[in-house]
Amino acid sequence: MRTLETEIEINAGAEAVWSVLMDFEKYPKWNPFVRSISGEAKEGSTITVYIKPEGGMGMTLTPKVVAAEANRRFAWKGKLGFGGIFDGHHEFIIEGNEDGKVRFIHREGFTGLLVPIFWPMLEKNTRRGFEEMNAALKKRAEGKKD
Numbered sequence: 001m002r003t004l005e006t007e008i009e010i011n012a013g014a015e016a017v018w019s020v021l022m023d024f025e026k027y028p029k030w031n032p033f034v035r036s037i038s039g040e041a042k043e044g045s046t047i048t049v050y051i052k053p054e055g056g057m058g059m060t061l062t063p064k065v066v067a068a069e070a071n072r073r074f075a076w077k078g079k080l081g082f083g084g085i086f087d088g089h090h091e092f093i094i095e096g097n098e099d100g101k102v103r104f105i106h107r108e109g110f111t112g113l114l115v116p117i118f119w120p121m122l123e124k125n126t127r128r129g130f131e132e133m134n135a136a137l138k139k140r141a142e143g144k145k146d
Contacts, residue, residue, distance in 0.1 A: 002115055004127050005107040008134040012141040014071040014096045017104060020141050021074060021092055030140050033129035041068045047076060053129030056121070067091070079112075086112040104137060106130045 010017055024037040032054060039047030045065050052058035063078030066089070075091035093105040110122065
């Protein structure tokens, strides 16, 4: 498995960060990477996710939600075609600190036959997309909306 992981400190509580992440309808207004999500954020449900990093290819996925722990973790597992070709386990983790801030971890683990071929693009465009989303989430959760 190859994993991309980024993190950012957000000067807001876990509830505020969770609220932004779960407000799927507003993703197109603020999220430069995960452009839209539709469906129910409930373990076992299928959601539709449109991801498009700046300068990269857009992709619509229909992953299954594997975790929806309020104020802590939201994760899904998706695949291209059938399993074993290109699978991804995407997760957002919110870790609260004693000082009222959170550490937001944005991670995806990739497995499958095509991962080595796509890895250079993932390492560049997808990592940048994670970092841009993290910064936008920080801004929104801290109340610095445009």
